[in-house]
Amino acid sequence: MKVHALPAKPRALLLDFDGTLYTHKAYAAFQNDVLIERLAQERGESPEATKAVLEARRAERRAAGGGPTSLGNLFVDFGVDIATSVAWRLELIDPRKWLTPDPRLAETLADLGLGLALVTNNPAELGRRGLAALGLGTIVTVVVGLDDCMASKPDPAPYALAAKRLGVAPGDCISVGDRYDVDLAPALALGMGAIEVSGVEDVYTLPDFFASRA
Numbered sequence: 690m691k692v693h694a695l696p697a698k699p700r701a702l703l704l705d706f707d708g709t710l711y712t713h714k715a716y717a718a719f720q721n722d723v724l725i726e727r728l729a730q731e732r733g734e735s736p737e738a739t740k741a742v743l744e745a746r747r748a749e750r751r752a753a754g755g756g757p758t759s760l761g762n763l764f765v766d767f768g769v770d771i772a773t774s775v776a777w778r779l780e781l782i783d784p785r786k787w788l789t790p791d792p793r794l795a796e797t798l799a800d801l802g803l804g805l806a807l808v809t810n811n812p813a814e815l816g817r818r819g820l821a822a823l824g825l826g827t828i829v830t831v832v833v834g835l836d837d838c839m840a841s842k843p844d845p846a847p848y849a850l851a852a853k854r855l856g857v858a859p860g861d862c863i864s865v866g867d868r869y870d871v872d873l874a875p876a877l878a879l880g881m882g883a884i885e886v887s888g889v890e891d892v893y894t895l896p897d898f899f900a901s902r903a
């Protein structure tokens with residue numbers, strides 16, 4: 690876990706989903722692969738060919754001085770707008786097939802006494818299904834998804850909206866996520882705190898971390 694910035698008195702956590710609230714490499718890889726396969730079908734080429742084209746585009750962005758970005762933003766470069774990404778994800782991804790309730794996580798988050806929002810690059814409905822699959826449906830009550838702002842993280846808009854829906858000033862929020870460039874950099878730019886995790890195991894330690902600072 691790496692703490693990048695913290696508010697003096699945190700009031701809310703803005704949580705990433707994949708790779709943050711669960712650790713399941715196969716599911717994370719599936720989500721990536723199934724969307725690349727769908728794009729390959731659209732382009733009439735093999736998934737391997739599409740993968741290579743996407744990699745080349747990522748390299749171009751790096752060479753131009755851009756940071757890593759989300760798959761959704763990369764797809765926009767290939768003519769797949771955010772609305773299409775939303776539809777593909779709803780059609781192809783079902784978190785209930787991969788995730789099971791995590792009572793330890795539910796207890797951990799409930800005990801923090803902070804406002805909790807999910808900020809995901811999947812559609813909000815998929816975010817809600819994912820939360821339900823983990824047993825967090827009544828604990829994380831605010832969900833901001835790809836279709837709320839039609840903008841994919843690292844766009845800061847979903848973070849600003851999550852803070853607004855929680856009724857908490859951006860400066861009192863902490864973004865918690867596993868990808869610095871996608872989950873944390875946009876939140877830091879809005880004056881939020883940011884904690885980088887390598888999976889749910891780090892999230893379990895948050896109560897002890899906050900208690901040690903009190």
Ligand SMILES: [Mg+2]
Nearest residue numbers: 705707708867
């Ligand atoms: Mg993630």
